[in-house]
Amino acid sequence: MQVFFSEDHRLHFPQAELSGGQFVTPYERPSRVEYILRQLRERGFDQPADPGPCDMAPIRGLMDPGFLRFLETGWDEWIAAGMKGEMISATNPVRRTQMAREPRNIDGKLGYYCLAQETAITAGTWRAAQSSAASAQAAQRAVAEGAGAAFALCRPPGHHATADMFGGYCFLNNAAIVAQMFRDGGADRVAILDIDFHHGNGTQDIFYERGDVLFASIHGAPEDAFPYFLGYADETGAGAGEGANLNLPLLPGAGWDQWGSALDTAIARIRDFGPQALVVSLGVDAFKDDPISFFKLESGDFTRAGAAIARLNLPTVFCMEGGYAIEAVGINTVNVLEGFLNG
Amino acid sequence: MQVFFSEDHRLHFPQAELSGGQFVTPYERPSRVEYILRQLRERGFDQPADPGPCDMAPIRGLMDPGFLRFLETGWDEWIAAGMKGEMISATNPVRRTQMAREPRNIDGKLGYYCLAQETAITAGTWRAAQSSAASAQAAQRAVAEGAGAAFALCRPPGHHATADMFGGYCFLNNAAIVAQMFRDGGADRVAILDIDFHHGNGTQDIFYERGDVLFASIHGAPEDAFPYFLGYADETGAGAGEGANLNLPLLPGAGWDQWGSALDTAIARIRDFGPQALVVSLGVDAFKDDPISFFKLESGDFTRAGAAIARLNLPTVFCMEGGYAIEAVGINTVNVLEGFLNG
Numbered sequence: 241m242q243v244f245f246s247e248d249h250r251l252h253f254p255q256a257e258l259s260g261g262q263f264v265t266p267y268e269r270p271s272r273v274e275y276i277l278r279q280l281r282e283r284g285f286d287q288p289a290d291p292g293p294c295d296m297a298p299i300r301g302l303m304d305p306g307f308l309r310f311l312e313t314g315w316d317e318w319i320a321a322g323m324k325g326e327m328i329s330a331t332n333p334v335r336r337t338q339m340a341r342e343p344r345n346i347d348g349k350l351g352y353y354c355l356a357q358e359t360a361i362t363a364g365t366w367r368a369a370q371s372s373a374a375s376a377q378a379a380q381r382a383v384a385e386g387a388g389a390a391f392a393l394c395r396p397p398g399h400h401a402t403a404d405m406f407g408g409y410c411f412l413n414n415a416a417i418v419a420q421m422f423r424d425g426g427a428d429r430v431a432i433l434d435i436d437f438h439h440g441n442g443t444q445d446i447f448y449e450r451g452d453v454l455f456a457s458i459h460g461a462p463e464d465a466f467p468y469f470l471g472y473a474d475e476t477g478a479g480a481g482e483g484a485n486l487n488l489p490l491l492p493g494a495g496w497d498q499w500g501s502a503l504d505t506a507i508a509r510i511r512d513f514g515p516q517a518l519v520v521s522l523g524v525d526a527f528k529d530d531p532i533s534f535f536k537l538e539s540g541d542f543t544r545a546g547a548a549i550a551r552l553n554l555p556t557v558f559c560m561e562g563g564y565a566i567e568a569v570g571i572n573t574v575n576v577l578e579g580f581l582n583g
Numbered sequence: 584m585q586v587f588f589s590e591d592h593r594l595h596f597p598q599a600e601l602s603g604g605q606f607v608t609p610y611e612r613p614s615r616v617e618y619i620l621r622q623l624r625e626r627g628f629d630q631p632a633d634p635g636p637c638d639m640a641p642i643r644g645l646m647d648p649g650f651l652r653f654l655e656t657g658w659d660e661w662i663a664a665g666m667k668g669e670m671i672s673a674t675n676p677v678r679r680t681q682m683a684r685e686p687r688n689i690d691g692k693l694g695y696y697c698l699a700q701e702t703a704i705t706a707g708t709w710r711a712a713q714s715s716a717a718s719a720q721a722a723q724r725a726v727a728e729g730a731g732a733a734f735a736l737c738r739p740p741g742h743h744a745t746a747d748m749f750g751g752y753c754f755l756n757n758a759a760i761v762a763q764m765f766r767d768g769g770a771d772r773v774a775i776l777d778i779d780f781h782h783g784n785g786t787q788d789i790f791y792e793r794g795d796v797l798f799a800s801i802h803g804a805p806e807d808a809f810p811y812f813l814g815y816a817d818e819t820g821a822g823a824g825e826g827a828n829l830n831l832p833l834l835p836g837a838g839w840d841q842w843g844s845a846l847d848t849a850i851a852r853i854r855d856f857g858p859q860a861l862v863v864s865l866g867v868d869a870f871k872d873d874p875i876s877f878f879k880l881e882s883g884d885f886t887r888a889g890a891a892i893a894r895l896n897l898p899t900v901f902c903m904e905g906g907y908a909i910e911a912v913g914i915n916t917v918n919v920l921e922g923f924l925n926g
């Protein structure tokens with residue numbers, strides 16, 4: 241399986257994450273990918289290929305122009321405004337401010353384009369986010385050209401980002417970008433399977449009113465887990481997308497019995513949908529020792545998950561998402577990939 | 584003019600405000616009221632009266648029950664969940680999460696009921712907010728019983744708080760509580776004049792669909808100033824409230840020429856509305872040296888503002904809101920009151 245990875249992910253390394261009313265060292269940190277690279281190497285995967293530059297055209301087609309402009313120029317505006325810290329939002333368009341317009345002030349603009357305040361933007365964030373999307377794009381191109389599957393070792397992750405908001409460590413929605421590229425390349429129907437512990441609110445939001453992209457997600461129940469305000473089972477899509485959104489929230493403590501059964505449900509729905517390509521939002525924070533999650537998967541369960549996904553027998557792009565039990569992130573991620581290859 | 588004030592405001596004193604990506608000492612701090620008390624004393628006002636306990640009945644009639652429960656029990660839940668810092672929200676129901684349900688998790692609940700993250704909740708916040716509302720209620724009762732005017736030295740302030748969200752240093756919307764008490768006491772129509780530098784988004788939101796309470800506000804343009812996502816001139820009310828909301832946003836640098844002219848416009852609209860009582864959201868952060876604002880009023884202009892308000896000749900309750908140029912806060916606040924008394 242081809243692997244795509246850019247060293248430019250290092251350009252995004254905030255010092256601070258707002259958590260429990262304090263600033264902590266971000267859980268989503270550069271060292272996460274080192275553990276994945278090492279496992280790939282030790283287990284005989286090809287050397288990761290650099291993806292080359294990010295192709296902005298398919299991103300511009302999917303994302304809000306103001307949001308992209310903000311990601312590109314926000315840091316400079318922030319510094320020019322005399323701000324001393326990293327870009328951490330302190331205000332948002334909340335309930336009943338739905339007609340909100342983009343403010344001129346960078347502090348307001350930051351809030352306008354932010355969906356959760358744990359995530360800081362720094363000088364290198366935009367370039368890192370582009371390099372992450374570039375890996376996803378390279379993986380898509382490899383699969384579109386006939387590779388059965390490819391792994392985009394994306395960092396920062398993407399599935400929380402909407403077309404117009406960053407947050408949850410995500411800036412550009414890599415999985416959504418890949419799905420759209422499959423559509424643009426001629427696939428009539430594409431499925432996205434999100435097995436990250438957290439609900440892929442961004443991916444859901446982007447395709448919620450579309451019937452051509454199925455989104456299926458297994459995640460911590462929103463009553464109990466970030467991102468809290470989306471991810472309920474009754475969110476089934478709207479308009480042309482009615483029925484093309486499947487949320488499978490699970491309660492704290494869920495292990496393989498429940499998780500694997502939810503995975504079977506998701507896979508059956510994907511099979512019924514009849515897609516020509518599959519995108520997997522590959523987070524491994526469903527692991528039992530993940531510090532910010534509450535599922536109980538063992539490392540071996542990730543192998544089983546990969547094997548189950550393989551039985552869909554679809555051209556498949558894996559996009560790396562979350563996973564914060566740092567030393568296990570590599571093992572669990574590569575378990576999914578090996579399970580898929582051997583499945 | 585009677586003054587109402589509770590020492591319990593001191594129970595709310597967060598150590599941290601999220602500003603410019605850093606934690607700073609909150610601009611809204613206990614010492615603000617000391618300067619006001621001193622000016623009142625030096626300029627011959629009556630000794631402030633303690634308001635006694637807060638009457639929760641009129642508050643329950645106006646605010647969301649879940650929000651009040653959160654304010655009352657949130658801190659204990661936060662501590663029980665093992666959080667180490669003050670309660671600072673890291674996530675919100677943002678755009679397109681309008682069907683959001685209250686999470687069970689306290690971190691999610693905090694985000695659900697928060698409209699801006701600069702504002703921390705601490706152990707004493709709820710009692711302080713109640714004591715602030717109690718001062719407003721006592722001032723309302725004094726005016727309802729025949730005093731021409733009264734001053735509620737409220738801290739924390741109130742005008743950013745909606746029926747279901749805190750933020751902008753505000754927890755309970757004192758001005759809205761007073762307006763509703765006048766209505767419940769038999770006034771057919773009540774006007775709220777908000778002269779704080781910041782838009783009173785909470786007060787607007789509470790009465791937006793009601794025709795019995797006019798809200799008029801002069802404030803920094805939302806493109807440039809907190810709270811950013813409300814306060815535009817085209818927000819004129821909805822449903823039965825259509826026409827009963829008047830926003831007069833002004834651009835950076837506005838001085839008495841523009842501000843006084845906007846005040847005349849607001850006062851004319853209030854007169855046309857024909858209310859039986861007036862509530863003034865009395866912030867003095869329109870002052871030229873205010874550290875978080877951008878208007879250019881001189882101290883003498885606040886005297887003129889008070890005199891202009893007096894010409895409405897209405898039973899009037901002043902509720903203290905913002906003002907962060909600490910040493911001038913007392914002078915400017917009491918200038919409004921003296922201008923009113925001599926107007």
Ligand SMILES: [Zn+2]
Binds near residue numbers: 436437438523525
């Ligand atoms: Zn995750």
Ligand SMILES: [Zn+2]
Binds near residue numbers: 779866868
């Ligand atoms: Zn203010």
